[in-house]
Amino acid sequence: xNKILWKILVILGLAAPFIVYPVFMMxxxxxxxxxxxxxxxxxxAGLLSFGHAAxxxxxxxxxxxxxxxxxxxxxxxxxxxxxxxxxxGYLVGSLAIRRQGIYxxxxxxxxxxxxxxxxxxxxxxxxxxxLQGIPRGRLFGMLDLGQIYSIGxxxxxxxxxxxxxxxxCLGFWIIYRTIxxxxxxxxxxxxxxxxxxxxxxxxxxxxxxxxxVISAALAGMAGSMKSLVFQLASLTDVSWHTSGxxxxxxxxxxxxxxxxxxxxxxxxxxxxxxxSSVGSWITVxxxxxxxxxxxxxxxxxxxxxxxxxxxxx
Amino acid sequence: MSDHILxxxxxxxxxxxxxxxxxxxxxxxxxxxxxxxxxxxxxxTTVFNLLTKFITPTSGSIHYNGTDITGEKSADIALRxxxxxxxISAVFPNLTPRENVRLALQRPLGISYHFWKSDVILQQLNGxxxxxxxxxxLADYADEITGELAYGRKRALEIATTxxxxxxxxxxxxxxxxxxxxxxxxxxxxxxxxxxxxxxxxVEHNLKVVATLADRITVLQRGAILAEGPYAEVSxxxxxxxxxMGSTHA
Numbered sequence: 270x271n272k273i274l275w276k277i278l279v280i281l282g283l284a285a286p287f288i289v290y291p292v293f294m295m296x297x298x299x300x301x302x303x304x305x306x307x308x309x310x311x312x313x314a315g316l317l318s319f320g321h322a323a324x325x326x327x328x329x330x331x332x333x334x335x336x337x338x339x340x341x342x343x344x345x346x347x348x349x350x351x352x353x354x355x356x357x358g359y360l361v362g363s364l365a366i367r368r369q370g371i372y373x374x375x376x377x378x379x380x381x382x383x384x385x386x387x388x389x390x391x392x393x394x395x396x397x398x399x400l401q402g403i404p405r406g407r408l409f410g411m412l413d414l415g416q417i418y419s420i421g422x423x424x425x426x427x428x429x430x431x432x433x434x435x436x437x438c439l440g441f442w443i444i445y446r447t448i449x450x451x452x453x454x455x456x457x458x459x460x461x462x463x464x465x466x467x468x469x470x471x472x473x474x475x476x477x478x479x480x481x482v483i484s485a486a487l488a489g490m491a492g493s494m495k496s497l498v499f500q501l502a503s504l505t506d507v508s509w510h511t512s513g514x515x516x517x518x519x520x521x522x523x524x525x526x527x528x529x530x531x532x533x534x535x536x537x538x539x540x541x542x543x544x545s546s547v548g549s550w551i552t553v554x555x556x557x558x559x560x561x562x563x564x565x566x567x568x569x570x571x572x573x574x575x576x577x578x579x580x581x582x
Numbered sequence: 583m584s585d586h587i588l589x590x591x592x593x594x595x596x597x598x599x600x601x602x603x604x605x606x607x608x609x610x611x612x613x614x615x616x617x618x619x620x621x622x623x624x625x626x627t628t629v630f631n632l633l634t635k636f637i638t639p640t641s642g643s644i645h646y647n648g649t650d651i652t653g654e655k656s657a658d659i660a661l662r663x664x665x666x667x668x669x670i671s672a673v674f675p676n677l678t679p680r681e682n683v684r685l686a687l688q689r690p691l692g693i694s695y696h697f698w699k700s701d702v703i704l705q706q707l708n709g710x711x712x713x714x715x716x717x718x719x720l721a722d723y724a725d726e727i728t729g730e731l732a733y734g735r736k737r738a739l740e741i742a743t744t745x746x747x748x749x750x751x752x753x754x755x756x757x758x759x760x761x762x763x764x765x766x767x768x769x770x771x772x773x774x775x776x777x778x779x780x781x782x783x784x785v786e787h788n789l790k791v792v793a794t795l796a797d798r799i800t801v802l803q804r805g806a807i808l809a810e811g812p813y814a815e816v817s818x819x820x821x822x823x824x825x826x827m828g829s830t831h832a
Contacts, residue, residue: 454701
């Protein structure tokens, strides 16, 4: 894709904490990575998971626990959360890929509900309260992520922001690489015509499972990042609402496009924050937006734009 | 090695009391173009699905080059060198013909699980891809979107993709189905051309194509073999005339 576009995006990302509220920006990055990871599965392997919150939220609990209770440094906490999500993804994926379509979605939803139940009842998750006051800690034991700088009179956790931004870039690059790899080619083939992929000698279950694990791991990484940003791991992160939200973001932005999930996540998170004053009407507004968008541009924002420009974005 | 590349012994498939394929003993000779014909519902496609394990036989066995492959999975059978096409054209519609063929070629490279590598690495296959596309007359369409190609071209692409795997045994399910006369002649010539150095088993309705191409014919009726032999012989068989060709040739 266009290299200039990438450069502009990176520069915007680097400059963002000086322009917009950094915590909001970090939340955007976490959800953008989450949606991109989800899109890898839905858009490129054709698998609709309805339980991705289990990986996102599960990892945020693990990171929270490791950093708060075991006193690990933040990078190890995030690594732990990501590995946990990968392992959980392997377990859920192994069961779910035996079924297709709606049954696949139902299996992932059911297993994610089990994770939700564990998060509610287990002694180490804080139940209804979740894990609160997770310290941001010192990166590699040295750089203080909690350090506050004053920019234009307002306090900004600049170190944390750039750490989160770097992780986002890493995660996003892994997804981009995966999509545009020999492996990604086979995934697209499976999405397009599974029996034909089998007849060419591809063991489609293995490809699906690998895609599932990569997607789960990166969704987990996004969740781990979020627990450091908000210093909180809560039941919301593992609830089926979050699973639904990520589907919404991906469809809104454009499923099967590289930039779509970013645009979708930015749209939904921005709407949520801008409209927070209207209270519970927010779900109605987002719901209506979603319906209108799906009716008007079925391919999502980026998908439609790509069609106009005759380019894959 | 034996004369027969593929052999089935009493191959049967029942669907809840309905016998779709009943005790079929096929013997496909190496290097032949073998046609499987029969009226609608005779079980031809079911036999194909059984041979490639897209469905599991109720009883009987399948032997490929003398090895019993009855218990193997579809992908493993493909790895052994039996590659099939499908009745409804099997292409990857949103990819380009170049990518379609390349997907078949990339498998033997052994990098298909390498999600950390750039797909630029696949460009080494471009030369071979273009050769194959040229063979089927699609070189000019290499970078179009496959789904937008004409039907006959999709079928040609499917054959190119199958050929890319250099299969020892190629199974073609109605390669000329739904085609105009011109395309039928093209595909017939193509099948003849690619039959060198390999064995082809095809299901085909068009008897003219069968008469032109097939070295040997098996006629199926209600899941069982009715007759087998060269075209000249089979087409004179009174049983076959009555059951199948009666309306066409009598």
